[in-house]
Amino acid sequence: MTPEELAGELSSGVLRPAYLVAGPEALLREEATAAIRAAVVEPASADFNHDRLEGDATTGGRLLDALRTLPVMAERRLVELREPEARRGGGLADALAEGVAGLSEGPVVLLVTAAKIDKRSRWVKAFAKPAALVACDPPKNAKAAVAFVSRLAERSGVPLGRGAAELLVESIGPQLLLLRSELEKASLLAGPGAKVERKHVSESVCAVAEQPIWDLTDAIGGGETAEALSVLGKLRAAGAPAPVILGSLASHFRKLARTRAGEPPRGHPFAVRKLEGQARRYTLRRLVMCLDAIHEVDAVLKGQGGLPPDLALERLVMGLSA
Numbered sequence: 001m002t003p004e005e006l007a008g009e010l011s012s013g014v015l016r017p018a019y020l021v022a023g024p025e026a027l028l029r030e031e032a033t034a035a036i037r038a039a040v041v042e043p044a045s046a047d048f049n050h051d052r053l054e055g056d057a058t059t060g061g062r063l064l065d066a067l068r069t070l071p072v073m074a075e076r077r078l079v080e081l082r083e084p085e086a087r088r089g090g091g092l093a094d095a096l097a098e099g100v101a102g103l104s105e106g107p108v109v110l111l112v113t114a115a116k117i118d119k120r121s122r123w124v125k126a127f128a129k130p131a132a133l134v135a136c137d138p139p140k141n142a143k144a145a146v147a148f149v150s151r152l153a154e155r156s157g158v159p160l161g162r163g164a165a166e167l168l169v170e171s172i173g174p175q176l177l178l179l180r181s182e183l184e185k186a187s188l189l190a191g192p193g194a195k196v197e198r199k200h201v202s203e204s205v206c207a208v209a210e211q212p213i214w215d216l217t218d219a220i221g222g223g224e225t226a227e228a229l230s231v232l233g234k235l236r237a238a239g240a241p242a243p244v245i246l247g248s249l250a251s252h253f254r255k256l257a258r259t260r261a262g263e264p265p266r267g268h269p270f271a272v273r274k275l276e277g278q279a280r281r282y283t284l285r286r287l288v289m290c291l292d293a294i295h296e297v298d299a300v301l302k303g304q305g306g307l308p309p310d311l312a313l314e315r316l317v318m319g320l321s322a
């Protein structure tokens with residue numbers, strides 16, 4: 001199901017026994033996860049009824065124990081597991097398949113989140129009905145990105161004028177974190193309760209959109225570490241949020257990986273040639289390692305580990321361009 005379909009189910013009171021929220025778009029995963037938490041966990045008893053487990057530190061036995069524990073002074077409890085494939089061994093995958101199959105419309109709800117999954121895996125297939133796989137994929141085209149902005153504005157209580165969403169997408173591209181940030185800035189410029197018009201978007205939209213990000217990915221893809229660090233510094237100085245930069249790097253390296261694996265890239269011939277040239281610099285194994293490194297920095301930006309965001313990004317850029 002899509003995140004929109006999930007929101008519709010939850011708003012109508014439908015709650016499934018298990019959810020797998022998966023896909024490369026971090027903002028959609030974040031929103032879907034927050035919606036499920038709000039539907040399951042009662043704030044007054046959250047300390048007793050919300051287990052948070054990390055895939056790299058959780059065994060199959062620990063997961064099954066959590067799923068068999070009944071709620072305390074509440075109707076339901078939530079067991080949340082992040083990135084189950086972060087750890088090899090420990091029986092976690094088998095326990096997931098067993099655990100999902102054993103859940104019904106009872107007091108325990110399982111929520112699994114992952115940036116990437118193998119849909120052929122047994123544990124992933126276990127999230128068939130009555131469980132659900134929530135696909136958090138980036139917009140496929142400008143029309144889908146405009147629809148996302150419109151939904152986001154409606155949820156945030158921000159009225160949009162004619163063409164405002166289209167101009168925002170045209171200026172930023174399908175980068176959801178940045179679209180949310182720029183919508184908030186345009187709303188502040190328009191004033192409380194005022195309609196966001198095209199002129200507000202034009203005045204407030206971040207100039208650090210497409211070209212500087214391309215400069216960064218070009219420098220990284222060309223192995224120009226010093227230039228890449230210089231562009232990164234300019235982006236951060238201009239106010240580009242670290243999650244937005246990281247999201248752009250993740251998107252670019254996924255394209256490189258698909259190209260290296262033999263999938264023909266789409267787009268303008270010039271952009272295609274550039275992507276193919278950069279892909280040849282990396283082996284497919286190295287590109288997978290790059291994506292893993294990007295995921296690790298994503299965890300840092302979310303507060304895991306004591307590394308400052310700027311330092312984490314600098315180290316990442318050095319590693320990607322080496």
